[in-house]
Amino acid sequence: MKKDIEVELRGLLSKEQYDGLNETLVGKSGLKEEKYRILLDYSTYLPGEGIEDRKKDIRVRVTNGVPEIVVKLGSWGGSESRKELSFKGSPGSFDTLVEIFGNLGFTKAVLCERRTKAYDYKGVEFALVEVPGHSYYFEAEKMAHGEANMAEVESEIRAVCEELGLSILTKEDFFKYIDTLNREANAVFEFDSHTENRFRDEFGV
DSSP states (O other): OOOOOEEEEEEEOOOOHHHHHHHHHHHTTOOOOOEEEEEOOGGGGTTTTTOOOOEEEEEEEEEETOOOOOOEESOOSSHHHHHHHEEEEOTTTTHHHHHHHHHEEEEEEEEEEEEEEEEEEEEEEEEEEETTTTTEEEEEEEESOOOHHHHHHHHHHHHHHHHHTTOOOHHHHHHHHHHHHHHHOOOOGGGGGTTTTTHHHHOOO
């Protein structure tokens, strides 16, 4: 059985590039979806994982009110090919999900807030992401059907990005950007200080 692997490339956008790319993709493909997401990235604080060396990306997130457990397996770094496992819960249960993870020992995470506009263009899914009050970036992804197909799929994504005039982050610059986000935009979540219904009360999720 072939396993699906997510091939994903990322790049930074200025506000002008973000606005222009939104306008271009709306005209060429139409807006697929808008997303408001809160996520907790536990891997940053897990022994043996961290930021640059992680092989397991363990998160809980809530997107447009729908909570989800997401585990991505494999290295990351701007351009990556990883297997993704996910499980969605019932709307309104994100705080419960956070409590379950906290009691399983996942007690510290990076807390992120993101707003995204998603498009399908030439077989590639583009997510144009706003980090509120901070910066913008894009994610371009497509599924590969097994490891033999990954290089071909990455080449296809790169070709579409080049057509749109987009620059893809190197691994070094990707990790610099993550460090910047963690210092300037993201927050640290501590389960010990978590209160019942915190995410519902604070973020409306």
